[in-house]
Amino acid sequence: MEEVLKIENLKTHFFTGEGPARAVDGVSVSVGKKRTLGLVGESGCGKTVTALSILKLIPSPPGRIVGGSITLSGKEILPLSEVEMRDIRGKLASMIFQEPMTSLNPVFTIGTQIMEAVRIHTDMGRAEAREIAVEYLAKVGIPEARRMMLQYPHQLSGGMKQRVMIAMALCLKPSLLIADEPTTALDVTIQAGILRLIQDLQAESGTAVLLITHDLGIVAEMADEVAVMYAGKIVESGPCISIFSSFVHPYTEGLFKSLPGRTEKGSRLYTIAGSVPSATGFPPGCRFHTRCPLAIEKCSLEEPLLVEVGGDHRCACWVRAGESA
Amino acid sequence: MAESHMKIAVKRIRKDRLAVAGFCVICLFALIAVLDVVPLPRHDVSGVKWDRTVLDAVFKKAPEKSYSSPLVKKGILNRKEFTLTSRHLVGTDNLGEDVFYNALKGVRTAFIIGIVPSLIAGLFAIILGLLAGYYGGWIDDVIQYVYQVLSSIPGILLLIAMLMVMERGLWQLCVALGVTSWVGLCRLIRGETLKVKNMEYVEAARALGASDFRLLFRHILPNVMYLVIIEMTLDFSALVMSETVLTYIGVGVEPGTGSWGRMIMMADRELANAIWWNLTAASAFLFVLVLAFNLFADALRDALDPRLRGN
Amino acid sequence: MIQYIIRRLLLAIPTVLGVCFVTFLLFNVFASPEAVARKQLGKNPTSDQVKAWVSAHGMDKPMFFNLKPDKDGHVHAFDSRFWNHMKELVFFQFPESDYLHEKVSDLLKQKIGPSLTITIPAFLLSILVTLPMALFIAYYRGTYIDRFALFICVILMSIVLLNYIIFGQYLLAVVFKYFPIYGYDFGVGAWKFVLLPIILAVAAGLGSGVRFYRTVMLNEVRADYVRTAMAKGVSEEGILFKHVLKNAMIPILTITVLSIPFLITGSLLLEIYFGIPGMGNLMINAINSADYPVIRTLVYVYSLLYIAGSILTDISYTLVDPRVTFA
Numbered sequence A: 001m002e003e004v005l006k007i008e009n010l011k012t013h014f015f016t017g018e019g020p021a022r023a024v025d026g027v028s029v030s031v032g033k034k035r036t037l038g039l040v041g042e043s044g045c046g047k048t049v050t051a052l053s054i055l056k057l058i059p060s061p062p063g064r065i066v067g068g069s070i071t072l073s074g075k076e077i078l079p080l081s082e083v084e085m086r087d088i089r090g091k092l093a094s095m096i097f098q099e100p101m102t103s104l105n106p107v108f109t110i111g112t113q114i115m116e117a118v119r120i121h122t123d124m125g126r127a128e129a130r131e132i133a134v135e136y137l138a139k140v141g142i143p144e145a146r147r148m149m150l151q152y153p154h155q156l157s158g159g160m161k162q163r164v165m166i167a168m169a170l171c172l173k174p175s176l177l178i179a180d181e182p183t184t185a186l187d188v189t190i191q192a193g194i195l196r197l198i199q200d201l202q203a204e205s206g207t208a209v210l211l212i213t214h215d216l217g218i219v220a221e222m223a224d225e226v227a228v229m230y231a232g233k234i235v236e237s238g239p240c241i242s243i244f245s246s247f248v249h250p251y252t253e254g255l256f257k258s259l260p261g262r263t264e265k266g267s268r269l270y271t272i273a274g275s276v277p278s279a280t281g282f283p284p285g286c287r288f289h290t291r292c293p294l295a296i297e298k299c300s301l302e303e304p305l306l307v308e309v310g311g312d313h314r315c316a317c318w319v320r321a322g323e324s325a
Numbered sequence B: 001m002a003e004s005h006m007k008i009a010v011k012r013i014r015k016d017r018l019a020v021a022g023f024c025v026i027c028l029f030a031l032i033a034v035l036d037v038v039p040l041p042r043h044d045v046s047g048v049k050w051d052r053t054v055l056d057a058v059f060k061k062a063p064e065k066s067y068s069s070p071l072v073k074k075g076i077l078n079r080k081e082f083t084l085t086s087r088h089l090v091g092t093d094n095l096g097e098d099v100f101y102n103a104l105k106g107v108r109t110a111f112i113i114g115i116v117p118s119l120i121a122g123l124f125a126i127i128l129g130l131l132a133g134y135y136g137g138w139i140d141d142v143i144q145y146v147y148q149v150l151s152s153i154p155g156i157l158l159l160i161a162m163l164m165v166m167e168r169g170l171w172q173l174c175v176a177l178g179v180t181s182w183v184g185l186c187r188l189i190r191g192e193t194l195k196v197k198n199m200e201y202v203e204a205a206r207a208l209g210a211s212d213f214r215l216l217f218r219h220i221l222p223n224v225m226y227l228v229i230i231e232m233t234l235d236f237s238a239l240v241m242s243e244t245v246l247t248y249i250g251v252g253v254e255p256g257t258g259s260w261g262r263m264i265m266m267a268d269r270e271l272a273n274a275i276w277w278n279l280t281a282a283s284a285f286l287f288v289l290v291l292a293f294n295l296f297a298d299a300l301r302d303a304l305d306p307r308l309r310g311n
Numbered sequence C: 001m002i003q004y005i006i007r008r009l010l011l012a013i014p015t016v017l018g019v020c021f022v023t024f025l026l027f028n029v030f031a032s033p034e035a036v037a038r039k040q041l042g043k044n045p046t047s048d049q050v051k052a053w054v055s056a057h058g059m060d061k062p063m064f065f066n067l068k069p070d071k072d073g074h075v076h077a078f079d080s081r082f083w084n085h086m087k088e089l090v091f092f093q094f095p096e097s098d099y100l101h102e103k104v105s106d107l108l109k110q111k112i113g114p115s116l117t118i119t120i121p122a123f124l125l126s127i128l129v130t131l132p133m134a135l136f137i138a139y140y141r142g143t144y145i146d147r148f149a150l151f152i153c154v155i156l157m158s159i160v161l162l163n164y165i166i167f168g169q170y171l172l173a174v175v176f177k178y179f180p181i182y183g184y185d186f187g188v189g190a191w192k193f194v195l196l197p198i199i200l201a202v203a204a205g206l207g208s209g210v211r212f213y214r215t216v217m218l219n220e221v222r223a224d225y226v227r228t229a230m231a232k233g234v235s236e237e238g239i240l241f242k243h244v245l246k247n248a249m250i251p252i253l254t255i256t257v258l259s260i261p262f263l264i265t266g267s268l269l270l271e272i273y274f275g276i277p278g279m280g281n282l283m284i285n286a287i288n289s290a291d292y293p294v295i296r297t298l299v300y301v302y303s304l305l306y307i308a309g310s311i312l313t314d315i316s317y318t319l320v321d322p323r324v325t326f327a
Helices: A047-054 A082-088 A110-121 A126-139 A158-170 A188-205 A216-222 A240-245 A250-257 B002-015 B017-035 B054-059 B099-135 B137-152 B155-165 B170-180 B183-197 B200-207 B212-249 B260-265 B267-272 B277-304 C002-029 C033-041 C047-056 C081-090 C104-139 C144-157 C161-175 C187-221 C224-232 C236-259 C268-274 C279-288 C292-320
Strands: A003-016 A019-032 A036-040 A063-072 A093-096 A176-180 A208-213 A225-230 A233-239 A307-310 A313-315 B039-044 B047-053 B074-077 B080-083
Touching: A003 A047, A003 A208, A019 A036, A019 A047, A019 A063, A019 A208, A019 A225, A019 A233, A036 A047, A036 A216, A047 A063, A047 A093, A047 A176, A047 A208, A093 A158, A093 C224, A110 A126, A110 A158, A110 C224, A126 A158, A158 A188, A158 C224, A176 A188, A188 A208, A188 A216, A208 A216, A216 A240, A225 A240, A225 A250, A233 A240, A233 A250, B002 B017, B002 B277, B017 B054, B017 B099, B017 B277, B039 B054, B047 B054, B054 B099, B099 B137, B099 B170, B099 B183, B099 B212, B099 B260, B099 B277, B137 B183, B137 C002, B137 C292, B155 B170, B155 C002, B155 C279, B170 B212, B183 B212, B200 B212, B212 B260, B212 B277, B212 C161, B212 C268, B260 B267, B260 B277, B260 C161, B267 B277, B267 C161, B277 C144, B277 C161, C002 C081, C002 C292, C081 C292, C104 C144, C104 C187, C104 C236, C104 C268, C104 C279, C104 C292, C144 C187, C161 C187, C161 C268, C187 C236, C187 C268, C224 C236, C236 C292, C268 C279, C279 C292
Parallel strands: A036 A208, A036 A225, A093 A176, A176 A208
Antiparallel strands: A003 A019, A003 A063, A225 A233, A233 A313, A307 A313, B039 B047, B074 B080
16 A cells, blocks of 8 residues: 555644744654545644645744655655645645635636646646536536536535535545545535545545544544544544544543433533643643543653554553553 | 733734834823923913913923024024024924924824814714614614715815804814714724624623613624724824815914914925925924824734734 | 616615705805805905895895795795705706806816826826735735835825925925926826826825735735635735735725726815816815805715715626625
């Protein structure tokens, strides 16, 4: 299995007036061809920053990638210049975003916007680009694709807009698709359709997918591998089945226990005590220790390392690694 | 809720060094204006008269006969030289008054003209804007009609018409300026009220049984206030600038009140005789005050912008 | 579209009528006819002269309704100051100027030209200069170029137009003698007289114009669709000149189109200082000499222009923003 995306020890920090916000602080993940990695975590844990770092779309004051390495299909990304990055964005790796409502330019037709993606990266003329755009609009399930080319974004529903985004992202057959909470802003009934679409297109073209979400249900359906993020670090990673059937890290456990489906009728919903720390003030040692029911003294002193707990399943926790108080 | 927003705003403004400098300059000018308000007694034969202010006591000099250049010892009247009684920092004008003193006297006028009309306009704009936005219906239609008609009439004309009724004077000018300039802010407030009144926290308060009055003044108004503050600080410069223009046209403040506009107005004739200091002093004071306000107002607007709040 | 325009025009009628009414109040209630007559007749008129003047101008008629029968015993209820005033304006039968003794409509025709020779070039030149500057600054946003340019803009904005005119006129026309100081030539010779006013008008508006356009563009740059475009690989130039500019046009157009009808009214200060016989000059002279017919006609024209401007703005909105239709 070739690795399309390999992130090693990525560190992206934001330098604000209140001190550096270490949004991503040593993240290592990888995604292989035709595989889907689900990157899970609550809001503010650094998932989106990780995604934006891959395409080097971090707003440069105040953010900066300060360490680590990212490899896309064998290419080292971090040393590339902005001009070289433009070549990669949309062609080697594409991204779709959470808010389809505002992610498309309201004053251009959707046809123009898809064609723009094509014509930036190829030598094609308008007619050729138009054909590709129509082809992909049809592929993502938009009826009357040729007529739809002339529509403006506001004339489409949320679900359709997201399909257009997917068409725009995949029309140049990238090796990696980054999907940042693609269905969070959509109705539940539409969500399934979009997810299935991504799966179908992935099967057809072999694209690797990095799926970012906070919804464990989506992860269960879509992901082959899962990485759980907390406070800028990966706390648990491994094959999806393994994580779902035998999660190890107390944070992952908390996430699963919080699912309403797992709660007995009539009893109170479980919540993880405390709240996510702000990126400028992480607690020392393990970043989860202040909220963790298993915490021992070592947890507040040293940051735990990711260790294997079986197969490809890894966990970063002193207690689970066998340490005792 | 509003206090913590102000604290955040203050913190943000402190970071902008230019804005802080502007604020200091404004304070300095404000001090001068205050000095010009505090009266001091002047002893006359018939008794005590309170027609002198602290500023007069410090800066007023005995008038010379006529023009003189800055920092010279001799002035010229009818081609003949005459000795000056004292050195003047920026020279004297046609009446022999010290130009620097005249410029200082203009500060109080500038502050009054910059602030009072805004307060008056703000009052109209807030009340009418809130009512129009909140109640809608015929109230909204009437208020919109009123301000459409008012804004179709050139401001100069309304001003002059009002001033024809009242006598010339600083306060009359303020009232006239205030009454003719509330339309823009009213539109903004109406728009913002429309947005805010459907927000969830207003719905929540209504669901708890809050009366209209309470909703308007405790929930909606604080969220609309930032517009008022921004507009007031922005308008300060425009109002001060307009005083100079209005004086030029002939509807400014009465003679005897300090006025940079009047000093600039005389530039026409003076420049022809190579007399530049009157114009320069007034222009310099005007420029520094307006610049300070612009820098501060910009920072204030950025600090109060609700979109930048969730940083 | 025609339907929309007609509807807007119909809706505008109450506003225009309101404006006429307000001007009537302003000049008949706030200034007595005798005072106006006195101003017009010059030094020390006799009370007979005053009465004659007032009578000749129809100002001795009742305010609102005339219920006194005339010589033939007929009652012309609508022969009153108010209705005559309204009739004049609504039917475009503009009266004669008290002061200049010409028909106001003739005056308007004479004065519009000179005003336009300044306002139109100033308007176009201003856009041609400030928009590219703002784009340039937006390209370098966040850098020292941006901050420096912004500071310069604030400085330029803090100088009153009056100062630009006085200093500009003094330095460039009097001292360096690059331009004529004052005056106007009808016809082709006008250009040398309007060049300096135009330059000063553009300079005075530079600071606030560049800052405004910059703000509008930077607002757009923060939008989500810009992030999408970057993720597609669009270049910085492409983002600014295609994506941002087209969206920025919407607020820019509001301001710009709204001011087009007012190009006719001319700039008061410029015309006074440079002796341009335009509409601004007409307005100021009319105010100073209490030339009521001219003033009320100008106000009426002004309000029509304002309405025209707002209709034009709304129409241009629909042309630029596909989300807006004639609703």
